[in-house]
Amino acid sequence: MKVTIDGIEIEVEPGTTVLQAARMIGGDVVPPAMCYYSKLKDTGGNCRACLVEVSKGSEADPRPMPKMMPSCKTGVMDGMEVKVKTSERALDARKAVTEFLLINHPLDCPVCDQAGECDLQNLSFKHGLEKTRFKEEKRTFEPENIGDKIQLHMNRCILCYRCVHTAEQVCGSRNHGVLNRGDHAQISTYVSAAIDHEMSGNMIDVCPVGALTDKTFRFKSRVWFNKPFDAHRNCDKCCGKTTLWMFGNEIQRVTARKDEFHEVEEFICNECRFDHKEVSDWVIEGPRKFEKWSVINQSNYTRKMDKVVIDTEKQILEGRDQDRKKISMKEVPYKTSEK
Amino acid sequence: MGQKILFEKIHIPGIKTYDVYRENGGYASVEKALKMNPDDITEEVKTSGLRGRGGAGFPVGLKWSFIDKKSGNPRHLVCNADESEPGTFKDRYLMEYIPHLLIEGMITSSFALGANLSYIYIRGEYMWVFKTLERAIKEAYAAGWLGKNIKGSGYDLDLHVHCGGGAYICGEETALIESLEGKRGNPRIKPPFPAVKGLWQNPTVVNNVESIATVPWIILNSGEDYSKIGLGRSTGTKLFSVSGHVKKPGVYEIEMGMTVDEFMNSDEYCGGMIDDRPLKGLIPGGSSVPILPKHLIFKTANGEDRLMTYESLSDGGFATGSSLGSGGFIVYNDTACIVRNTWNFSRFYHHESCGQCSPCREGTGWMEKILWRIENGQGTEEDIDLLWSIQAKIEGNTICPLGDAAAWPVAAAIRHFRDEFEYHVRFPEKIKNRDHFVNEPFEKVKHLLQNTTV
Numbered sequence: 115m116k117v118t119i120d121g122i123e124i125e126v127e128p129g130t131t132v133l134q135a136a137r138m139i140g141g142d143v144v145p146p147a148m149c150y151y152s153k154l155k156d157t158g159g160n161c162r163a164c165l166v167e168v169s170k171g172s173e174a175d176p177r178p179m180p181k182m183m184p185s186c187k188t189g190v191m192d193g194m195e196v197k198v199k200t201s202e203r204a205l206d207a208r209k210a211v212t213e214f215l216l217i218n219h220p221l222d223c224p225v226c227d228q229a230g231e232c233d234l235q236n237l238s239f240k241h242g243l244e245k246t247r248f249k250e251e252k253r254t255f256e257p258e259n260i261g262d263k264i265q266l267h268m269n270r271c272i273l274c275y276r277c278v279h280t281a282e283q284v285c286g287s288r289n290h291g292v293l294n295r296g297d298h299a300q301i302s303t304y305v306s307a308a309i310d311h312e313m314s315g316n317m318i319d320v321c322p323v324g325a326l327t328d329k330t331f332r333f334k335s336r337v338w339f340n341k342p343f344d345a346h347r348n349c350d351k352c353c354g355k356t357t358l359w360m361f362g363n364e365i366q367r368v369t370a371r372k373d374e375f376h377e378v379e380e381f382i383c384n385e386c387r388f389d390h391k392e393v394s395d396w397v398i399e400g401p402r403k404f405e406k407w408s409v410i411n412q413s414n415y416t417r418k419m420d421k422v423v424i425d426t427e428k429q430i431l432e433g434r435d436q437d438r439k440k441i442s443m444k445e446v447p448y449k450t451s452e453k
Numbered sequence: 454m455g456q457k458i459l460f461e462k463i464h465i466p467g468i469k470t471y472d473v474y475r476e477n478g479g480y481a482s483v484e485k486a487l488k489m490n491p492d493d494i495t496e497e498v499k500t501s502g503l504r505g506r507g508g509a510g511f512p513v514g515l516k517w518s519f520i521d522k523k524s525g526n527p528r529h530l531v532c533n534a535d536e537s538e539p540g541t542f543k544d545r546y547l548m549e550y551i552p553h554l555l556i557e558g559m560i561t562s563s564f565a566l567g568a569n570l571s572y573i574y575i576r577g578e579y580m581w582v583f584k585t586l587e588r589a590i591k592e593a594y595a596a597g598w599l600g601k602n603i604k605g606s607g608y609d610l611d612l613h614v615h616c617g618g619g620a621y622i623c624g625e626e627t628a629l630i631e632s633l634e635g636k637r638g639n640p641r642i643k644p645p646f647p648a649v650k651g652l653w654q655n656p657t658v659v660n661n662v663e664s665i666a667t668v669p670w671i672i673l674n675s676g677e678d679y680s681k682i683g684l685g686r687s688t689g690t691k692l693f694s695v696s697g698h699v700k701k702p703g704v705y706e707i708e709m710g711m712t713v714d715e716f717m718n719s720d721e722y723c724g725g726m727i728d729d730r731p732l733k734g735l736i737p738g739g740s741s742v743p744i745l746p747k748h749l750i751f752k753t754a755n756g757e758d759r760l761m762t763y764e765s766l767s768d769g770g771f772a773t774g775s776s777l778g779s780g781g782f783i784v785y786n787d788t789a790c791i792v793r794n795t796w797n798f799s800r801f802y803h804h805e806s807c808g809q810c811s812p813c814r815e816g817t818g819w820m821e822k823i824l825w826r827i828e829n830g831q832g833t834e835e836d837i838d839l840l841w842s843i844q845a846k847i848e849g850n851t852i853c854p855l856g857d858a859a860a861w862p863v864a865a866a867i868r869h870f871r872d873e874f875e876y877h878v879r880f881p882e883k884i885k886n887r888d889h890f891v892n893e894p895f896e897k898v899k900h901l902l903q904n905t906t907v
Contacts, residue, residue: 159642160810162850181849187642210846214815247839250822273808292637292808295620297818299808 117190119143120200132185132196133164137375143198144375146208146237148215148322149274150186153377157279158186161215161272163237165207170195182207205241212241217248218297219323220269228324230337230409233376234272255300260290261309263388264318264326268300271325277301277317284381285311301325312351315387319370319378330388331359331367338412340366342402347395351383357402365391374405455708456682458670458690459663463551469585471592474553480598482669486561487606489672494565498668500676502688507533507624507661508739508779509854510763514676519648520566521656529657530568531633532559532665534575534582535617535624538739539801540781543692544662546704548575548582552589556612558665560598561672563610566658571612574629577619586614621805625853626659627651628807639809640853661779663692684710687762691777697784700724713737713759714751717784730786730894734869737766738778740798741858743865744791745775771865790890791873795866796824802859813856816847820863827874830881837874841867876902 115128117135120143126135134152136144145166150158158164165182173193182204185196198204216238223229255268273292278301281288290303303309309317318326340359347354359367368387370378390396404410467473474480486494499514520528532555536544548555555573563571575583590612593599601609615633617623623632627641630652651657667689671679680688687709696702699717701724707716713735718725726732735750736742753759754773759766766777785794803821808814823840826832844860844867851857867874873895877884880901883893 159852162810162812162852165850184642207846207850210850211811214811214819214846217815217819248819250819250826253818272811273814275809294808295622296803296806296808297814299814 115190115192117193118195120196120198126190128190130190132166132168132183132188132190132194133158135190136185136196136198145185145198145204146233146240147186147375148233148237148272149276151276151279151320151377152375153381154276154279154283154320157274157276159184160275161211163208163211163215165204165211167197167201167204168194169197169201209241209243212237213243213247215272216242217246218253218269219272220252220254222270225333226267226270226324227327227331227333227337228270228321231376232324233322253297258302259306260303261307261314263315263329263384264309265329265332266301267325267327268302270323271301272323273299273301274322276320276322277326280317280320281309281311281314284316285313287311312384313381315384316370316378316381318387319372319381322376328367328369328387330391334366335359335361338409340410342404342410344371344399344402345396346399347386347390347397349383349386352386353380353382354386355380356382356386356396358396358398363393365393365396371402455706455711456690457706458679458682459547459551459554459666459692460706462554468551468553469589471553471589471596474551475596479553480557480560480596482672483557483560483564483598484604486564486672487604487608491565491567494561494672497676498565498671501671501679502676502683502686503664503667503671503679504687504763505661506663506667506691506779508538508741510777513660513664516648516660517562517566517658519646520658521649522567524656526655527570528566528568529652529655530559530563530566530571531626531629531652531657531659532571532573532662533624533626533629533659534573534579534662535621535629536662536779537576537578537621537624537805538741538779538781539798540694540696540736540783541739541779542694542696543704543780545579545582546694547662547666547692548579549585552582552585553593554666554669555586555662556589556593556598558668559612560593560603560610562658562660562665562668563612564608565668568658569609569611571610572633572652573612573614574623574633575614575616576623577617580616583614583616590614620807621801622807622853622855625855628853629659630657639807640855642852682708684760684762685764687764687777691761691780693761693780693782695723695782695784697782698727698730698786698789699784700727707761709760709762711761712751713761716761716782723782723784726784726786728786730788731896732784733787733789734785734791736775736781736783736785736862737761738776739781740783740801741861742776742778743771743774743861744785744869745865746869749773749869771861772868775865787894787896788891790828790895791866791870792824792828792877793890795863796821796828798862799824799859802855806855806859807853810852810856812847813851813859816843816856817859819843820847820859824863827877828884830877830885832874832878832881834875834878837867837871837878872899872902 119136122139145164148161148163164185166185168179168183170176172191260266289308292299293302318328343358345358356368357371358365370382462477495517503513504510620638622628623638625640628638632638647657683689690706693705705722717723735745753768763777768774799821803817806813806817823836844863847856848860
């Protein structure tokens with residue numbers, strides 16, 4: 115099947131979705147995905163960040179689709195033409211979704227453990243407004259304890275349903291889900307501290323924001339101060355292939371290996387994730403590479419960094435002088451000589 | 454006097470019970486249908502031009518013909534009785550007073566679709582109607598119209614009433630199916646459509662109560678006869694639930710093609726405005742369709758009479774028209790405050806959003822908060838533009854039509870009544886009085902706006 119995405123033609127298998135086809139092309143045309151997860155079935159369609167414009171339905175039916183289509187749930191047809199970054203409508207919709215996701219998000223990135231590897235940060239960096247138009251008080255939830263391994267920050271949640279699908283498909287059973295509806299819908303367990311399954315830690319990895327974070331890593335370090343290493347160990351529950359996040363000689367965090375779309379390559383068990391924090395437990399393979407714009411590369415000490423020289427002091431003071439005159443302290447002279 | 458199809462027998466005393474209903478010719482359509490070929494019934498419904506009465510107006514016969522009969526999976530018919538649209542109450546009236554008509558329609562339609570297990574999904578708030586239906590179904594079972602080998606035809610049908618938990622979103626067909634399966638009522642992403650994969654992944658047809666209740670008449674007479682009633686592509690009769698500032702609110706069955714003027718002002722129907730206060734606006738199809746201002750109610754934008762048909766009510770698109778929707782006819786006189794009314798609708802959609810997709814989950818709450826601010830005198834000029842921008846961002850970007858339904862009333866209110874929003878923003882001290890719109894209808898204070906500058 116042939117599909118054209120932003121003018122780039124690609125041959126794909128029947129049953130591929132538009133998003134998967136775009137990922138095969140790679141680069142700029144890949145729509146952002148906040149809820150779709152290729153390793154989990156039935157995910158996608160909720161966040162609407164990956165909306166694209168289908169300008170030609172297929173060879174058989176060349177009409178354009180009237181609505182924006184979620185690329186993660188739209189299967190390709192032969193001869194389909196899709197516009198991602200060339201479509202004004204699609205970009206507008208993406209901006210709209212970014213704004214909607216951010217209005218009730220607490221924006222507490224400075225204290226959030228996910229900062230630096232957060233999909234919502236990336237999305238808002240690319241498509242967000244610099245100012246908020248939301249004046250009201252943000253929606254908040256009562257803090258809730260869902261278990262001794264995973265920290266839930268419901269205020270940060272964007273309800274992607276990934277963790278629900280993880281529990282269903284990776285753990286096999288789930289005792290958490292979505293309660294309530296509308297903007298009061300929340301991820302919760304009905305009985306507190308109920309999430310206890312040997313694969314439950316994968317919910318931390320699939321979470322696109324900082325709603326589910328690792329309790330053993332809480333407030334320990336910013337992710338870009340850690341050095342990521344690929345490592346493995348013999349594990350009878352999972353593949354044992356992980357990324358270790360080191361600070362000096364200390365293993366601060368263990369996660370699964372994530373690819374360029376921030377999706378784990380293979381799920382790992384809780385024992386690997388939480389219980390093996392000694393270097394002697396692991397066979398270290400080498401440093402983990404990240405895409406070149408990732409903030410995690412800050413930890414790459416081999417790169418030569420120029421010394422930053424700030425010589426704008428003079429202009430700063432001038433600006434301040436003007437501001438003082440303009441706004442608050444009009445009456446108060448800046449220099450005594452001005453009187 | 455227009456022809457009555459659904460309300461033909463509704464005034465007969467005791468029609469709720471099986472015996473009276475049967476004496477008055479009830480279940481005759483089932484007798485006739487069981488001798489017919491199921492595909493012929495579908496064909497008959499197709500010829501009738503009957504359009505879905507739930508709001509979208511999709512032709513019923515066409516929907517039936519989409520059902521996947523080749524797969525060999527069991528098929529289902531689900532009746533959508535989750536009527537929760539503010540302003541619409543026609544289905545409740547029908548089910549409450551003549552429950553056997555719906556059951557008769559269900560049997561006939563199920564036979565046409567080859568469904569052996571059918572459901573009526575009723576909203577949780579209609580508990581007494583639920584009981585009425587249960588009783589009626591029991592009677593139908595006892596009389597042999599349901600169960601195994603109906604009247605010796607070899608056709609089996611089981612019919613169940615399922616009571617919802619009280620969610621507007623479960624009136625969306627895929628959310629209804631999810632809810633019927635016992636899951637959280639989140640709409641599914643289409644495709645696949647229910648006609649291919651619906652209830653328990655089997656081919657399913659979901660139809661409104663009114664659509665199904667019309668089927669017996671079509672079978673007893675013919676699709677041809679039905680298509681002669683009404684006007685153009687809007688065939689047959691339609692129930693309208695009238696509420697608001699009219700003399701005689703209630704449920705009316707009319708032949709489509711009547712003028713809005715006649716419907717509102719003739720004594721047979723609404724009987725005109727409730728008192729001598731003038732008309733201000735009209736919502737012709739339930740809360741989610743755009744409101745029409747005074748000058749667009751009786752005449753369309755190009756000066757033709759506005760008729761009670763799908764086409765005429767939506768004439769001019771959303772700029773100068775509205776939509777027939779589900780027939781919730783809400784009339785406002787000049788003491789209605791459009792801002793408060795829009796806020797109230799927004800509050801409803803905020804409360805009823807399922808929270809699955811982000812534009813609707815966050816957008817509906819945001820719109821409600823802004824409208825609340827404007828309504829309480831804390832709004833600013835920019836808020837009106839902001840509202841416009843938010844509704845445009847929700848519309849069309851959501852999984853199900855609830856996002857659109859939440860956006861349209863806000864869009865229409867700003868489009869047609871922008872000055873009233875401006876009045877709320879510029880005269881907070883006036884509108885802080887809770888019943889300002891009763892003591893000082895907007896028409897009286899409109900002149901104040903001319904003296905203000907932004």
